[in-house]
Amino acid sequence: MATVKDVARLAGVSTATVSRTLSNPDKVQEATRIKVISAAKKLGYSPNAMARSLRRQESKTILVILPDIANAFFSEIVQGIEDIAHREGYKILLGDAGNSASRAMSYVDLYDSKQVDGIILLTAEVSREVFENKFLQSQMPVIMACEYFPGSPIPVININNQESAQHAVAYLLSLGHTQIATITGPSNSPITVDRNIGYERALAAQNIPINEHFSVGGDYSFQSGKDAGRVLLQLTNPPTAIFCHNDEMAIGVLNIARELNLNVPNDLSVIGFDDIPFSEYCEPALTTVHQPRELIGQNAMKALLDRLHEKHGKKGILSQSLPTQFIVRKSASRPNH
Amino acid sequence: MATVKDVARLAGVSTATVSRTLSNPDKVQEATRIKVISAAKKLGYSPNAMARSLRRQESKTILVILPDIANAFFSEIVQGIEDIAHREGYKILLGDAGNSASRAMSYVDLYDSKQVDGIILLTAEVSREVFENKFLQSQMPVIMACEYFPGSPIPVININNQESAQHAVAYLLSLGHTQIATITGPSNSPITVDRNIGYERALAAQNIPINEHFSVGGDYSFQSGKDAGRVLLQLTNPPTAIFCHNDEMAIGVLNIARELNLNVPNDLSVIGFDDIPFSEYCEPALTTVHQPRELIGQNAMKALLDRLHEKHGKKGILSQSLPTQFIVRKSASRPNH
DNA sequence: CTGAAAGCGCTTACAG
DNA sequence: CTGAAAGCGCTTACAG
Numbered sequence: 001m002a003t004v005k006d007v008a009r010l011a012g013v014s015t016a017t018v019s020r021t022l023s024n025p026d027k028v029q030e031a032t033r034i035k036v037i038s039a040a041k042k043l044g045y046s047p048n049a050m051a052r053s054l055r056r057q058e059s060k061t062i063l064v065i066l067p068d069i070a071n072a073f074f075s076e077i078v079q080g081i082e083d084i085a086h087r088e089g090y091k092i093l094l095g096d097a098g099n100s101a102s103r104a105m106s107y108v109d110l111y112d113s114k115q116v117d118g119i120i121l122l123t124a125e126v127s128r129e130v131f132e133n134k135f136l137q138s139q140m141p142v143i144m145a146c147e148y149f150p151g152s153p154i155p156v157i158n159i160n161n162q163e164s165a166q167h168a169v170a171y172l173l174s175l176g177h178t179q180i181a182t183i184t185g186p187s188n189s190p191i192t193v194d195r196n197i198g199y200e201r202a203l204a205a206q207n208i209p210i211n212e213h214f215s216v217g218g219d220y221s222f223q224s225g226k227d228a229g230r231v232l233l234q235l236t237n238p239p240t241a242i243f244c245h246n247d248e249m250a251i252g253v254l255n256i257a258r259e260l261n262l263n264v265p266n267d268l269s270v271i272g273f274d275d276i277p278f279s280e281y282c283e284p285a286l287t288t289v290h291q292p293r294e295l296i297g298q299n300a301m302k303a304l305l306d307r308l309h310e311k312h313g314k315k316g317i318l319s320q321s322l323p324t325q326f327i328v329r330k331s332a333s334r335p336n337h
Numbered sequence: 338m339a340t341v342k343d344v345a346r347l348a349g350v351s352t353a354t355v356s357r358t359l360s361n362p363d364k365v366q367e368a369t370r371i372k373v374i375s376a377a378k379k380l381g382y383s384p385n386a387m388a389r390s391l392r393r394q395e396s397k398t399i400l401v402i403l404p405d406i407a408n409a410f411f412s413e414i415v416q417g418i419e420d421i422a423h424r425e426g427y428k429i430l431l432g433d434a435g436n437s438a439s440r441a442m443s444y445v446d447l448y449d450s451k452q453v454d455g456i457i458l459l460t461a462e463v464s465r466e467v468f469e470n471k472f473l474q475s476q477m478p479v480i481m482a483c484e485y486f487p488g489s490p491i492p493v494i495n496i497n498n499q500e501s502a503q504h505a506v507a508y509l510l511s512l513g514h515t516q517i518a519t520i521t522g523p524s525n526s527p528i529t530v531d532r533n534i535g536y537e538r539a540l541a542a543q544n545i546p547i548n549e550h551f552s553v554g555g556d557y558s559f560q561s562g563k564d565a566g567r568v569l570l571q572l573t574n575p576p577t578a579i580f581c582h583n584d585e586m587a588i589g590v591l592n593i594a595r596e597l598n599l600n601v602p603n604d605l606s607v608i609g610f611d612d613i614p615f616s617e618y619c620e621p622a623l624t625t626v627h628q629p630r631e632l633i634g635q636n637a638m639k640a641l642l643d644r645l646h647e648k649h650g651k652k653g654i655l656s657q658s659l660p661t662q663f664i665v666r667k668s669a670s671r672p673n674h
Numbered sequence: 675c676t677g678a679a680a681g682c683g684c685t686t687a688c689a690g
Numbered sequence: 691c692t693g694a695a696a697g698c699g700c701t702t703a704c705a706g
Contacts, residue, residue, distance in 0.1 A: 001451075003683055014693045019685055029691055046449035050396065051683035054387040054698050070412040070614070078406055082433055091447070094431040096419055110428070112383035114338075114699095222618050255618050277407070281559050281592050283620040340699055351677045356701055366675060388699035391682050451683095 002043035011039035022047065053114070061091040062304065063116040065107050067123035067147075069096040071220065072276045073246070073293070074122060077145060080297020081120060088305055090117075101125045111140055118304050121154075123147050124189060141307045143318065145300040146291075150190050155307075155318035157300040161191050164289045164324045165198025165243070168271050171287075171326065172241045173206050176334045177269060181214035181239035183228040183249050192217075195245050195273070214239055218249045225252025233260055233268070240268065240335040247272035247279045250286055254331070269332035275325075284330035292322050339380035348376035359384065390451070398428045399641065400453040402444050404460035404484075406433040408557065409613045410583065410630070411459060414482060417634020418457060425642055427454075438462045448477055455641050458491075460484050461526060478644045480655065482637040483628075487527050492644075492655035494637040498528050501626045501661040502535025502580070505608050508624075508663065509578045510543050513671045514606060518551035518576035520565040520586050529554075532582050532610070551576055555586045562589025570597055570605070577605065577672040584609035584616045584625055591619060591668070606669035612662075621667035629659050 004015040011018065013032060021028045021036040028036070039045075053059045062085055066074050078094065085092050093116055097104035104126045110116045111134070118141030121131070128149045134140035135154050148156040172180050182199050185192040200210055216231050218224035225244060229252060232239055244250035250272030254264055262268050264284055272279055275290035303318040341352040348355065350369060358365045358373040365373070376382075390396045399422055403411050415431065422429050430453055434441035441463045447453045448471070455478030458468070465486045471477035472491050485493040509517050519536050522529040537547055553568050555561035562581060566589060569576055581587035587609030591601055599605050601621055609616055612627035640655040 001449075004685095005683080015683090016685075016693060016695095017691090020692085023685080027691075032691080046446070048391070048683050049447075049450035049452045050387050050391040051698090052685075054385070054391055054700085055683080055685045057698070059387065069415055070409075072407075072409060075407040079433065079435065082435075091430070091452075093428070096415065098416065098419075109383070110386075112338075113386035115386045115428075222614065226618075251615075251618050254620070258620060277559065278588075278615055281563075281588050281619075283591070283595060341701095342699080352699090353677060353679095353701075354675090357676085360701080364675075369675080385699050388682090389701075391684085392699080392701045394682070 001048075002040075002045040003048070004045075006043055007036065007039050007045050010043060011035045057114075059115055059117050060089060061093050061116050062301070063093045063095055063107060063110050063119045065095040065097060065104055065119060065121050065123060065126070067097050067104070067125060068099050069094070072248070072278065073274050073291075076293035077122065077297035077300075080294040080299075081301045082297075083294075084298050084301035084305070090305075097123060097125065099125070101127070105130065108134070118142060118308055120145060120300050120304060121147070124149060124191075128152065141304055143300050143304045143307070145296050146191070148190060155303060157296055157303060157318075157320045157322065159291055159296075159324045160321050161194035162198040162201070164326075165195035165273070166202045167198075167326055168273070168289055169199050169202035169243050170205070171328075172243065172269060172271065172332060173202060173208075175241075175269065175332065177241040178206075178208055179211075179214075179237070179239045179335075180208075180241045180243060181211075181216070181232045183216050183218050183225055183232070183242060183244045183253065185218065185220055185245040187217050192245060199243060218245070218252075220246050220248055222248050222252045222255070225249025226256045227252075229253035229256040230260075233257065233262065241270070241332065242268065243271045245273050247274045247276045247286060247288055250288070250331070251278070251282050254282060254284075254286075265331055265333035266336055269335070271332055275327055280329070287329045287332040288327050290325040290327050292324070295322055338385075339377075339382040340385070341382075343380055344373065344376045344382050347380060348372045394451075396452055396454050397426060398430055398453045399638070400430045400432055400444060400447050400456045402432045402434060402441055402456060402458050402460060402463070404434050404441070404462055405436050406431070409585070409615065410611050410628075413630035414459065414634035414637075417631035417636075418638045419634075420631075421635050421638035421642070427642075434460060434462065436462070438464070442467065445471070455479060455645055457482060457637050457641060458484070461486060461528075462523075465489065478641055480637050480641045480644070482633050483528070485527060492640060494633050494640060494655075494657045494659065496628055496633075496661045497658050498531035499535040499538070501663075502532035502582075502610070503539045504535075504663055505610070505626055506536050506539035506580050507542070508665075509580065509606060509608065509669060510539060510545075512578075512606065512669060514578040515543075515545055516548075516551075516574070516576045516672075517545075517578045517580060518548075518553070518569045520553050520555045520562055520569070520579060520581045520590065522555065522557055522582040524554050529582060536580060555582070555589075557583045557585055559585050559589045559592070562586025563593045564589075566590035566593040567597075570594065570599065578607070578669065579605065580608045582610055584611045584613045584623060587623055587625070587668070588615070588619050591621075591623075602668055602670035603673055606672070608669055612664055617666070624666045624669045625664050627662040627664050629661070632659055 095107035216228035272288035279286035432444035461484040553565040609625035616623035
């Protein structure tokens with residue numbers, strides 16, 4: 001492959017001039033520029049990005065760590081990140097943690113070895129200590145999106161999980177339900193905690209006591225929703241409505257309800273969370289909480305860029321809470337008595 | 338950040354010895370090794386990957402170009418690729434083309450600029466000419482998976498689309514259907530052509546004439562399946578069965594059938610292709626063709642590795658056709674007359 | 675087994 | 691506006 005040297009020789013200039021022509025064209029006389037550009041073209045020259053990164057001390061790539069690439073929830077977030085990243089000349093390296101904390105942690109090595117300039121973290125299933133240390137001590141540029149550590153200095157772009165959950169459950173209450181169960185996300189996740197608070201507050205606002213049998217934990221997969229749904233629906237006094245912490249689990253509930261010959265929404269109301277594309281096409285179409293996923297991705301990338309370029313000084317507050325939308329479709333209705 | 342120099346100084350050795358200790362420990366005396374390792378540890382040393390890549394002339398990174406990150410079909414393929422890649426010390430850079438050929442092409446720049454050592458191409462929506470030139474002239478390591486260019490020298494890991502489609506349609510015929518329509522993928526895709534041949538051969542084998550109104554094109558999205566399904570089902574003589582080129586479109590058909598008060602499978606049989614996770618949870622569960630996605634990804638990565646290490650010489654035949662599995666669930670049955 | 679030195683391909687402060 | 695030269699942080703052939 002051709003290098004600056006080859007181009008310089010062919011154009012009859014120094015390597016410095018070649019480099020300038022390519023990155024600061026207006027610092028170079030037009031005649032020179034033309035010579036250089038045509039020489040570069042003739043040789044099919046493409047600058048070696050490794051050499052450039054080494055010299056400039058920046059890689060122009062961003063690492064996105066996601067908990068599980070198979071989870072449909074993340075694709076639009078990644079699209080949002082990519083939109084902004086490409087526009088600003090950054091590349092995206094996607095790190096799939098495969099739901100393993102240790103695998104997620106293995107990616108931060110990419111920052112230590114200078115292969116990425118910053119990190120967008122889409123999972124809290126990592127060592128909080130390591131991330132906060134690197135953020136605080138080594139000024140590692142990192143932004144969390146959706147997931148977060150409560151009370152952490154690491155900025156986060158997300159939604160108000162508590163309010164959104166509360167709104168969803170209040171909707172079920174307004175329909176006349178009083179026996180409302182919930183299928184939660186992983187119990188150690190702050191998001192799960194928030195959504196649970198929303199659930200409990202909605203019930204408390206109507207003086208409905210918490211039924212401890214009405215809360216079952218899942219892991220956001222179809223199957224876990226189905227399993228949890230079976231447990232709830234086979235209770236002696238089963239719920240008439242189930243609020244699920246994500247759409248996949250809600251679809252799992254739709255599935256088990258069908259197996260048990262329960263009609264949704266007549267016999268059972270189901271509400272999801274996220275509004276993944278599929279939620280519109282399942283049967284019945286899912287009533288759910290819409291998260292502005294693309295916007296979350298875009299804003300996370302923008303915030304990271306701000307940090308990389310050190311706007312706001314080093315300590316600017318970058319966290320944002322974005323609005324959700326409650327989407328009424330067909331999976332929830334008044335209870336039949 | 339600490340560099341080899343810092344470690345060398347602290348350990349009282351040369352940078353060469355530091356480097357050797359880290360990459361070829363057994364070429365170094367034990368006492369020296371211990372000194373170096375503890376110095377490296379004390380300094381929190383992490384080698385600069387850019388410098389290493391520049392020197393070694395390899396990035397240890399593979400680019401995966403996918404047509405659309407939102408398409409659930411690809412996640413398990415990517416998982417398969419990652420399995421093998423990580424095991425062999427390679428990183429994966431994911432390039433999302435967002436269904437745009439030009440965006441897909443923009444990623445090959447990463448190869449020219451030496452940021453990736455090779456490419457796995459999961460879309461044929463690119464310039465065939467550019468890829469074949471680079472493959473042939475510049476020996477660019479590239480493997481296609483699932484998608485391919487007919488008659489191309491670029492190796493491909495995929496399934497037999499024609500046979501798999503033929504089998505699915507033959508199943509519908511064996512159930513007693515004669516009015517079988519199809520919703521195809523993008524018309525310019527070789528895969529679409531193959532699956533269509535399978536469809537037509539199955540019909541021909543039973544002497545059933547091709548009905549030109551019975552073939553409608555889609556783009557693999559839910560919505561396109563729904564739209565195409567509406568067209569087919571509102572024909573004066575509608576089909577009793579529809580073979581779809583992927584599961585998402587089949588689910589779109591399930592959706593429109595419901596809107597039109599048609600019961601699947603009693604009034605209409607539907608078959609998909611791919612066996613995405615969701616196909617098991619939709620209503621009714623989808624009869625479909627299972628593709629060994631993880632294996633496709635693993636083998637694609639293995640083949641690329643072989644090429645990078647130049648096993649098989651430079652011209653070894655690396656293409657593979659992997660077996661599919663026909664999965665009978667609930668969306669197809671005998672027609673009612 | 676170890677070190678001095680060259681070099682991977684760029685970019686940029688400095689001098690002119 | 692342009693060039694000579696240094697240097698980013700590694701690795702490795704060579705010599706000892």
